[in-house]
Each structure stands twice: as structure tokens, then as C-alpha cells.
Amino acid sequence: MEICFDSRRLLDNLFRCHGRYTVPMGLSETKLETVIYENPQVLPEYWDSLAGSNIFLKQSYLRACYESKPKNMRCFFIVIGTEDKPLSIAVAQFLDLNQLETFGERQRCMKTVARNFIFKKFSSHVLFIGNNMLSGQHAFATCKETNSTDVLTALQLSATQIKERLRIEGISLHLTVFKDFDAAFLQQNNPNFPNFFKFTTQPNMVFEQLNNFANETDYVGAFAKKYRDQYKRSRKRLQPITSRFLTETDLADYQKTTADLYFNVAKNSAFNTFLLPENHFLALKKQLQEDFIVKGYFEAERLVGFSTIIRNGSTADTYFLGYDAEIQKHHMLYLNMLYDMILTSISLKFEKIVFGRTAMEIKSSAGAVPQELFGFMKHHNYLLNKILPYFFKQLEPKVIWQQRHPFKGVGDEAQQ
Incomplete structure (x- = not known):
């Protein structure tokens, strides 16, 4: 070469x-x-x-x-x-x-x-x-x-x-x-991949076959009773928080707030390899326009949370989000964001949603299923590369979680 x-x-x-x-x-x-x-x-x-x-x-x-x-x-x-x-x-x-x-x-x-x-x-x-x-x-x-x-x-x-x-x-x-x-x-x-270590981490959470649902009634109606009750309870807890889609002008006005809300979530992650700068979401909206969907959540006039979706053909890829920790705790904001991203994707006729890694159990309770992803890694120090599999196993954050099966006729929870 x-x-x-x-x-x-x-x-x-x-x-x-x-x-x-x-x-x-x-x-x-x-x-x-x-x-x-x-x-x-x-x-x-x-x-x-x-x-x-x-x-x-x-x-x-x-x-x-x-x-x-x-x-x-x-x-x-x-x-x-x-x-x-x-x-x-x-x-x-x-x-x-x-x-x-x-x-x-x-x-x-x-x-x-x-x-x-x-x-x-x-x-x-x-x-x-x-x-x-x-x-x-x-x-x-x-x-x-x-x-x-x-x-x-x-x-x-x-x-x-x-x-x-x-x-x-x-x-x-x-x-x-x-x-x-x-x-x-x-x-x-x-x-x-010679001399590379094959690894896997947390699964990618994916909601397939969205076209089985025409609207919210179809989606909620497919739940087993336990998860219909969870949906109703979370929607009731959300009050009086309101939501609306954010425009490019909104993102310019709330640029500092969205950055702070994002950082509130990022700093509490198990591990970060980067942190987004303040202008990231506005830059995406300027370039992607309608393909970048941002929903804001408000307590009165105060922005307390936001979620994002990127339109990737027939797939909705959820991107980064942010929220006020106290609002999330009292109003089940994160779970409501998941429901809203699903309902938005149904209304826009997406075929599937990619929710990404992390928070697997709560995502599965809304209908997502795990998809294992693999990577290949090589350390450029010969000796460290030899023991890389051992150290990766020891140092990779472990997440113990239980997959939920919220829909009727699927899994052990179907009759609950």
C-alpha cells in the first residue's frame, strides 16, 4: 500500500x-x-x-x-x-x-x-x-x-x-x-477485521411495523390492560404541561435553554464521549428544515423539555432530548415524550422508529424491541490490544433490564 x-x-x-x-x-x-x-x-x-x-x-x-x-x-x-x-x-x-x-x-x-x-x-x-x-x-x-x-x-x-x-x-x-x-x-x-476485537454494547431499541397503527386509538387499543393503564396515568400526570412543535425561530429564541436542558440529561448519562455545543439544534433545523422535528414542552411559558426526530426516509430516528429533572420526575415527562414521538411518527406515516441505546426498559414498555449491534475495535498498542477484550468486559457499564411486552398476545405480560 x-x-x-x-x-x-x-x-x-x-x-x-x-x-x-x-x-x-x-x-x-x-x-x-x-x-x-x-x-x-x-x-x-x-x-x-x-x-x-x-x-x-x-x-x-x-x-x-x-x-x-x-x-x-x-x-x-x-x-x-x-x-x-x-x-x-x-x-x-x-x-x-x-x-x-x-x-x-x-x-x-x-x-x-x-x-x-x-x-x-x-x-x-x-x-x-x-x-x-x-x-x-x-x-x-x-x-x-x-x-x-x-x-x-x-x-x-x-x-x-x-x-x-x-x-x-x-x-x-x-x-x-x-x-x-x-x-x-x-x-x-x-x-x-484482522486484529480487531468484535464487541457489542447496549442494544438499539427499534419500533417496527408502525403502519399497523392508523392513529392514537389504534396504538393505545393494542396495549394489554397494564400498559393502557400506564398510558392513561402518564397522560394525566403530564397536566398542566403543554407541548408544541418548535420552529427555527423558536430554536433561535430558546437556544440557551435547549442546550441547558440537553446538558441536564447528558451529564447524568453513564458515559459520554462528547457534549453537543449550544448551537447544535438550531444548525440542524436550518439545514434539515422539515426533516428535523422538534417538540417543546412548556410549564406555562417556560420551556422545560424537548425531543427531536430526524426523518430518514421511511424511518424516524429519534435524536437528542433534554428536560428539567424535577419536571420529568413529577410529570413522567420522558415517558410522555416517547408516546408523543410514536404518535408523531404514526401521523407522519413512518414505517419504524429508531430510539437508539439507553433507557431500554421504558422504551420497550412503549413498544420498542432490542436490536443487537456490533462493532470492531483495535488498540494501536500491541500488548493493550491483546488484552482489550478483557478490559472491555470489565469496564463497559453494565445495564440490567427487563424487556417489556406491552401489546396484547405478545409475551408473558399479554394477559396482565
Whole structure:
């Protein structure tokens, strides 16, 4: 493999690096070239055509995230192709965990303290091939005739290019992580990740077959009695909180408030690798417009919570949210947000909702089911990489939860 970097810099002092190498493509070997950008404003015109229907790979979303990225994040945009034809696009993110003020304040046990120390000392420089702000496979897209396994092989070489670039800048990369792949993708493509550790964390919570419900009556009517009662109780507890969808003007007016509400939730997470800046939600609304759906919750005139959905084709991807902790406690705000996101998705004719990781039990009580996702991780210290599976098992926050089965005729709770 030959790796070279263009010494020319773009006007904004960002770089493009070029690499040429040979990769097996089916029965023959094909000479591929990569171009790696750091600014989505200069991506080639054909980028969105390769992105297909995945909004998380389209320039509108990438530009919004670039304009409002976390301070410890650096973005890379990769094109892989032959001399005369682009074959695949991909995104990568470098995260410097040393720049975080907090990994999360929910757990203060010795294991958490040890985990945070180890991350700071040995694993603070992480390269994600994929989008660490999302759950699911939003790392790359290919043209129809290109095999995903071949692209992943090429992306491993692209990751080496980025690692080398960082080294030139005096940054020593600790970990490279490829994320997120479901079992069906791995079975179909059987990617080869030599010297990488295959891992899984909390499942992605997904609500499928939304088109079974035409409206709220259908949705609530499908619940077993226990969960109908839960729905009615939570709706009653929500009073007198009101809600409405927020416009771009609203998000500009409430920019500081939404940032504070988001941080209230983020700081109580088990572990954070980034924190969103204040302008993030407004930047997304400016770029995505109607594809970024924000609902605000008000106590009188005071914004006390908000939830977000991104329209990704026929799928509703829930994004970040925020709330006042006391309001959430007294008014069951989070559960009501889940119900509202489901009802919004039903009314907009989405086929499924991706709720992401965390809070699995309460999400399952609203109808979501777990989907296991896998990643591949490699530490660039040979000895640490050998013992990485052991340390990952010891330090990954454990979540014990019980899946709920809220609908009639499904699971042990159906008759309750």
C-alpha cells in the first residue's frame, strides 16, 4: 500500500489526503484511490447521489453537524473509487476524550473512576469509522455494483491514512472503532477485521411495523390492560404541561435553554464521549428544515423539555432530548415524550422508529424491541490490544433490564 498526503492545503486550512492501494474486488484486484476531506463544504457534487436515501450521509446533515460539532470532535469525509469512478463514501470522527470536562456523573463507584482513568490515560484518542452521535450503520454507502465487504477492507486502509495524518500532527491515535453493524449485515457480508476485537454494547431499541397503527386509538387499543393503564396515568400526570412543535425561530429564541436542558440529561448519562455545543439544534433545523422535528414542552411559558426526530426516509430516528429533572420526575415527562414521538411518527406515516441505546426498559414498555449491534475495535498498542477484550468486559457499564411486552398476545405480560 502506498500512502501519500497532498501538501497543498485548502483555503480554510483543512486538508485532503490521497492514498492509492490495491484491494481485492471479487476475483480480481482493483487499484483504488481515496480522497479524505475535513470540510463538507468542499465535497464533490456526486456525494449525495452515493449517499442514496440515508440522510445521515447527505451533505445537509453533515454540514449541520460540522457547523455545530462537539469541541473534542474532528470530522473526516472519505471517497473511495477507481481512477475514473467513485464507488463509496464514508464518514469518520476523531474524538479527543481529554477535552471532556465530564464522562458522565450518574455513577461514582470505583469501577467508574478506574474506567475514566484508563480512558484518559490509554484510550483518549479514538477514531470512529461511522457516526458516534447515532445508533446504526451510518458509516458508509456504496454504488450498487460495489461489495460492502470490499469497501470495509478499503476503509481499514483509509483509517490507517487518517492515523498517519494525526501522527504527523503530533497526535497518537489509541483506538480505531468501526460501528454499528447488525447481525444480518455481518452474516450477509462477513467482513474481515484482522486484529480487531468484535464487541457489542447496549442494544438499539427499534419500533417496527408502525403502519399497523392508523392513529392514537389504534396504538393505545393494542396495549394489554397494564400498559393502557400506564398510558392513561402518564397522560394525566403530564397536566398542566403543554407541548408544541418548535420552529427555527423558536430554536433561535430558546437556544440557551435547549442546550441547558440537553446538558441536564447528558451529564447524568453513564458515559459520554462528547457534549453537543449550544448551537447544535438550531444548525440542524436550518439545514434539515422539515426533516428535523422538534417538540417543546412548556410549564406555562417556560420551556422545560424537548425531543427531536430526524426523518430518514421511511424511518424516524429519534435524536437528542433534554428536560428539567424535577419536571420529568413529577410529570413522567420522558415517558410522555416517547408516546408523543410514536404518535408523531404514526401521523407522519413512518414505517419504524429508531430510539437508539439507553433507557431500554421504558422504551420497550412503549413498544420498542432490542436490536443487537456490533462493532470492531483495535488498540494501536500491541500488548493493550491483546488484552482489550478483557478490559472491555470489565469496564463497559453494565445495564440490567427487563424487556417489556406491552401489546396484547405478545409475551408473558399479554394477559396482565
